[in-house]
Structure formats: structure tokens, C-alpha cells
Amino acid sequence: MEIINRRQRMSSVSRKVRRELDKTIGLVPTMGALHEGHLSLVREARRMCDVVIVSVFVNPKQFAPHEDFSRYPRDLTKDTMALSDYNVDYIFAPPAEEIYPKGFSTYVEVERLSEQLEGAARPGHFRGVATVLTVLFNIVRADFAYFGQKDAQQTLVVKRLVRDLAFDTEIVILPTVREDSGLALSSRNAYLEPEDKRAAAVIYRALSHAEAAYSEGERNGKKIADMIRADIEAEPRAEIEYVSVNDADTLERLDRLDDRSVLIAVAARFGKTRLIDNIILNKTSKTGQLVMP
Ligand code: AMP
Numbered sequence: 001m002e003i004i005n006r007r008q009r010m011s012s013v014s015r016k017v018r019r020e021l022d023k024t025i026g027l028v029p030t031m032g033a034l035h036e037g038h039l040s041l042v043r044e045a046r047r048m049c050d051v052v053i054v055s056v057f058v059n060p061k062q063f064a065p066h067e068d069f070s071r072y073p074r075d076l077t078k079d080t081m082a083l084s085d086y087n088v089d090y091i092f093a094p095p096a097e098e099i100y101p102k103g104f105s106t107y108v109e110v111e112r113l114s115e116q117l118e119g120a121a122r123p124g125h126f127r128g129v130a131t132v133l134t135v136l137f138n139i140v141r142a143d144f145a146y147f148g149q150k151d152a153q154q155t156l157v158v159k160r161l162v163r164d165l166a167f168d169t170e171i172v173i174l175p176t177v178r179e180d181s182g183l184a185l186s187s188r189n190a191y192l193e194p195e196d197k198r199a200a201a202v203i204y205r206a207l208s209h210a211e212a213a214y215s216e217g218e219r220n221g222k223k224i225a226d227m228i229r230a231d232i233e234a235e236p237r238a239e240i241e242y243v244s245v246n247d248a249d250t251l252e253r254l255d256r257l258d259d260r261s262v263l264i265a266v267a268a269r270f271g272k273t274r275l276i277d278n279i280i281l282n283k284t285s286k287t288g289q290l291v292m293p
Contacts, residue, residue, distance in 0.1 A: 023050035027142035033187035041146035062128030196270035199237035206231035241267035
């Protein structure tokens, strides 16, 4: 496993892998502080591809000024150790100026899909995400890139980005990895006080309750959202930011659920920590396979 810091070295290594060695490349973009969720993506990349590259880059452009960029957990030594068990070929861990050279002034905006939910709560977030992924995709030119369903809106944004700008990289989406309590793994869980961590399991309990109601025939989007709100509000440590019921492909808000796939997404705060989670009802495309729009 080699750790690469320079964009030029990363480009030339992946060019060689593709051209001279004729091997397939899998890219797993991360911000580090790796946990089992990230590692599930690495495992699938390892299974599918000849060469696996994990990028570790805390992208300043996807954080708003008041957000947690400066205190986001960073520990490349620990991440390297976690990846050494997975037979990863390269870790790409560039400093910011390698991704954004002096005078950087080109941004990528995925319109509409970026504007609601996380985009509304975190203005500029998806512009930062789409921009960094464009740079990474152009440096690495991977055959496959791996993303988690945990960040549902991000999966839609990245699929749209790849389609619209004709990147030659296929996007693979994998299911959310959870703790036994149901809490979705997240690097930000490290911020949680033990009591808040216990309390945060309410999110998935509420989502599962909604899923059960849907299975029993409930098709009123507002009723489902209200049910989730009531469950979460019963936990005094939780502060809901949004509960939304949307078309899982277009993010159109759904008042009446029909035969479309439905994304139920939640953002809530526990103490100072903001968590997101989601489930998809009536999946038409199986998570874990190539899911293209
Ligand atoms: P991050 O380091 O938070 O930017 O996440 C890097 C990738 O890991 C993204 O594609 C996330 O969606 C994915 N990811 C984060 N948490 C989980 C999880 N609990 N289960 C599956 N994938 C995850």
C-alpha cells in the first residue's frame, strides 16, 4: 500500500494501471476517520476491481464557515492501519493545495437535486461535493466509484454529475452500515456524548416504525412524516431539523405514496452534533447493484 499526496503522482499511477497494466480501478472517496461503513465500500471495491484507491481528503469546500471543518476528526495513521487489512493498493491523501491549486476558480453545480434537504440546510455543500468529486474523478479516472446510501442525496447528486458531465466512471451505491442499536455509523458519531449516542438510536427506530406502517398500507406522506417526528420528539435529547418524504430518484416531495421508490430522510441534532439518516421504501433498484438514473 502506497500513500500518495501529489495529484500528479496519483494521475500517473492510475494512468499506468489503466493503460500499461490494463487493470480496472475502484475509487472510494472518503474524508477519513474510517469506520465499518467506509470499509464496506472498500470491501466491495476490492471484490470488483483489480486496483483499489481510497482517497482521504477533508474537503474544505463542502463545509460552511460555521461548520465543523476545523474539528473534523483527522488521523491518517489510524486510517492507514484500518486499510492495511483490506489489501488497498493506494491511499490518496492530498493536502488542500493539490486538489485546489492557487487561483482555483472552477465549480460544479448540480442544479435542483442540490437545493433541498441537505442542500437547503447546508448551502454550498453539494457544490463543494460535486467540485471535489470532479477533480478526484479526473485525477483517478476510476472504472468504479463507491458511495454509501447513508448520504442518500449525495448518491443522487453524484449519479447526476457523472451522467451529465459524461464521466467514464460507474457509481456503485452500498447499504448503510449500522451499530446494533440501529444508529448509522458516521465519523461524526465520535462527537456524541455517550447519552446522546444512546438517544440517537431513536432515528432508526422511527424510520423502521415508518417502514412498518408503509408495509401495512399507509400511503399518506404527511402521516408518515408526522409519525417519525412524534417518535423522535419523544426523545428529549433530540432536536429535529427535518423529516422528509420524497421521490427517491427526483427528490420531489410526496404527499401521496404510489408505486415509486420513496426516500424518507431525517436530520436531527443531539447536543451540538448533527446526524442524518434515511431509508428507502419500495426500492425498484436493488441497493448494492449499479444504480444509475
Ligand atoms: P465520508 O467520509 O463521511 O465523506 O463518507 C465517505 C463515504 O462513506 C460516503 O460515500 C458515505 O456515504 C459512506 N458512508 C459513510 N457512513 C456510512 C455508513 N454508515 N454506511 C455505509 N456507507 C457510509
